[in-house]
Amino acid sequence: MSDTPFGRxxxxxxxxxxxxxxxxxxxxxxxxxxxxxxxxxxxxxxRGDIFSEHCPSRDVLRHVTGRWGxxxxxALMDGAQRFGELxxxxxxxxxxxxxxxxxxxxxxxxxxxxxxxxxxxxVEYRLTPLGEEIGRRARALAxxxxxxxxxxxxxxxxxxxxx
Numbered sequence: 001m002s003d004t005p006f007g008r009x010x011x012x013x014x015x016x017x018x019x020x021x022x023x024x025x026x027x028x029x030x031x032x033x034x035x036x037x038x039x040x041x042x043x044x045x046x047r048g049d050i051f052s053e054h055c056p057s058r059d060v061l062r063h064v065t066g067r068w069g070x071x072x073x074x075a076l077m078d079g080a081q082r083f084g085e086l087x088x089x090x091x092x093x094x095x096x097x098x099x100x101x102x103x104x105x106x107x108x109x110x111x112x113x114x115x116x117x118x119x120x121x122x123v124e125y126r127l128t129p130l131g132e133e134i135g136r137r138a139r140a141l142a143x144x145x146x147x148x149x150x151x152x153x154x155x156x157x158x159x160x161x162x163x
Contacts (some may be wrong), residue, residue: 063104064134068097072105073131073138080114080126110134 048057063069071090075081081089089097102125105111110131116122127135145152 012071044070060108063101064106064110064138066101068093069105070138070142072098073100073110073127073135074129074142075124077125077135077139080124082122083126086125087101 047058049055050057050061052058054151064073068090071093072086075086075089083102085096085135086102087095090098093101102111102113106125109128111125112128112131114124114126116124
């Protein structure tokens with residue numbers, strides 16, 4: 001166990017990795033009982049400090065809250081989808097940004113890439129249990145923005161009029 005600016009880290013010994021049974025186990029904080037089927041190299045004592053400029057949680061925040069991350073997480077809440085389906089669903093995203101954002105979300109443990117044995121190979125993307133939790137939050141944010149768009153636009157016009 002070691003202290004870091006981001007909390008106490010306790011590394012699992014090689015070959016002795018543990019699987020977190022709930023997000024409470026994975027995060028060490030109160031939350032929904034969601035199965036986190038991911039390898040736990042870092043045990044629950046680890047907690048990030050999002051306000052620290054050197055905390056690795058900043059990269060995760062950037063991946064999730066960027067324009068494309070939020071939209072892809074919300075879109076994948078509807079179930080597994082292929083690359084082309086996601087590209088059509090998320091208007092304006094380039095193939096490059098779609099591919100890069102999916103890689104980031106996969107690396108962060110939110111998206112699972114599934115390759116089906118077929119000719120040609122068929123690839124689908126779906127949310128992991130951890131991705132489903134963040135996906136619900138991303139969709140809630142998108143829903144809130146859509147539901148309050150008139151008030152937001154009125155505020156924007158008011159500020160623009162003040163010059």
